[in-house]
Amino acid sequence: MAKARIAVIGAGLMGHGIAQVFALHDHDVTLYDSFAATLATAKDRIKTNLVDLGEDVAAVERVRPCSDLGDAVRNADYVVEAVLEDLPLKQKLFQEIESTARPDAIFASNTSVIPITAIMQGLANRARALGTHWWNPPYLVPLVEVIGTAWTSAEAIDWTIKLHAAVGKTPVHVKKDVPGFVGNRLQHALWRECIALVQNGICDAETVDTVIKASFGRRLAVLGPLENADLVGTDLTLAIHKTVLPDIDRTPGPLPYLEKLVARGKLGMKSGEGFRTWTPEQQQALRQRVLAHLKQARSKDA
Numbered sequence: 515m516a517k518a519r520i521a522v523i524g525a526g527l528m529g530h531g532i533a534q535v536f537a538l539h540d541h542d543v544t545l546y547d548s549f550a551a552t553l554a555t556a557k558d559r560i561k562t563n564l565v566d567l568g569e570d571v572a573a574v575e576r577v578r579p580c581s582d583l584g585d586a587v588r589n590a591d592y593v594v595e596a597v598l599e600d601l602p603l604k605q606k607l608f609q610e611i612e613s614t615a616r617p618d619a620i621f622a623s624n625t626s627v628i629p630i631t632a633i634m635q636g637l638a639n640r641a642r643a644l645g646t647h648w649w650n651p652p653y654l655v656p657l658v659e660v661i662g663t664a665w666t667s668a669e670a671i672d673w674t675i676k677l678h679a680a681v682g683k684t685p686v687h688v689k690k691d692v693p694g695f696v697g698n699r700l701q702h703a704l705w706r707e708c709i710a711l712v713q714n715g716i717c718d719a720e721t722v723d724t725v726i727k728a729s730f731g732r733r734l735a736v737l738g739p740l741e742n743a744d745l746v747g748t749d750l751t752l753a754i755h756k757t758v759l760p761d762i763d764r765t766p767g768p769l770p771y772l773e774k775l776v777a778r779g780k781l782g783m784k785s786g787e788g789f790r791t792w793t794p795e796q797q798q799a800l801r802q803r804v805l806a807h808l809k810q811a812r813s814k815d816a
C-alpha cells in the first residue's frame with residue numbers, strides 16, 4: 515500500500531498507540547490533542563513502547579505532534595479520531611475536521627460503542643466516514659473492526675481495510691452500524707452473565723474469572739465460539755441452548771449489583787476495590803501478566 519498521510523486526533527492511551535502503528539509502517543503521522551501536556555509526552559510514550567517491543571525507535575520521528583487541529587488534518591489522506599468517549603465532542607470535532615480536511619480524505623472514529631451514524635450524521639460528505647475500532651494496546655492486539663454506516667462508500671471501506679491489513683492489523687468488516695459493533699457486544703454479553711452469577715450468589719467474582727481463564731478462555735484465541743459449535747455439533751449446541759438459555763440473564767440495562775458498586779465508590783483498581791479488592795502490587799502484577807501474555811501471543815504470530 516502506498517505511503518499515506520495519517521492524522522490521529524487524541525494522543526491518549528489509544529491515540530498514541532495508533533500513531534505508533536502507522537509510523538512503524540512508514541506512514542507519516544500528525545498527532546493532535548487539545549491537552550498540551552498529553553501532546554508533549556506523546557513521542558516519549560511511543561519511544562518507550564518501541565524500545566520495550568524491540569522495534570525501530572527511529573519510527574517515532576515520523577510522528578509530528580500538532581497543537582493546531584487544522585495543521586494536523588489539512589493534508590491528511592486519513593483522519594482517525596481517538597478522543598474521549600463523548601458523542602457531542604466527537605460530533606463537533608468531525609465538523610471542525612471536515613471544514614479543513616481535503617475533500618477526499620477518509621474519516622474514522624475509534625469509538626468503543628457509540629454508533630458511527632450518530633457521530634457522523636452532521637457531515638456534508640458522509641460517504642467517506644466510518645468506524646475503526648481498535649483494541650488496547652493498539653500495537654499488541656491485532657483486531658480492528660471497520661464499521662460502515664448506511665452512507666459509507668464501498669471504496670472507503672475497501673481502502674481502510676487495506677490500510678490496516680498493510681500495517682499488520684487484522685481488519686474485519688462490520689456491515690451494520692450497531693452499538694458496540696461485534697467485539698464489545700460479545701464481550702459485554704459475557705460480562706452481564708458474569709455479574710449476574712455473582713449477584714445471584716452462584717459463585718464469587720474470583721471464581722467467575724477462574725472458570726473462564728482455566729476453561730474455554732484457554733481455547734478462545736484459537737477456537738471461536740462458532741467454530742466450537744461446529745466442532746461439537748450444531749445438534750448438541752441446540753440441546754444445550756434449550757436447557758441453558760432460558761436461565762441466562764436478559765436484564766435490558768446494567769445490573770443492580772454493578773450500579774451499587776459504582777454508587778458506593780467501588781470503582782475497581784483506581785479505588786482499590788471493585789468486584790474484588792486490589793493492592794497496588796496486585797494491580798501491577800495483573801498489568802504485567804496481561805502485557806507479557808499479549809507480547810508472547812504477538813511473537814508467536816510473527
Ligand SMILES: NC(=O)c1ccc[n+]([C@@H]2O[C@H](COP(=O)([O-])OP(=O)(O)OC[C@H]3O[C@@H](n4cnc5c(N)ncnc54)[C@H](O)[C@@H]3O)[C@@H](O)[C@H]2O)c1
Nearest residue numbers: 524526527528547548549552596597598599625626648650
Ligand atoms: N481504552 C481502551 O481500551 C479503548 C479501546 C478501544 C476504543 N477506545 C476508544 O478510544 C477513544 C479514546 O480512548 P482512550 O482510552 O485513548 O482515552 P484517553 O482518555 O486516554 O485519551 C483521550 C484523549 O482525548 C483528548 N481530547 C479530549 N478532548 C479533545 C479534543 N477536543 N480534541 C483533541 N483531543 C481531545 C484528551 O486530552 C486525551 O488525551 C474513546 O472513544 C474510547 O472509547 C478505547
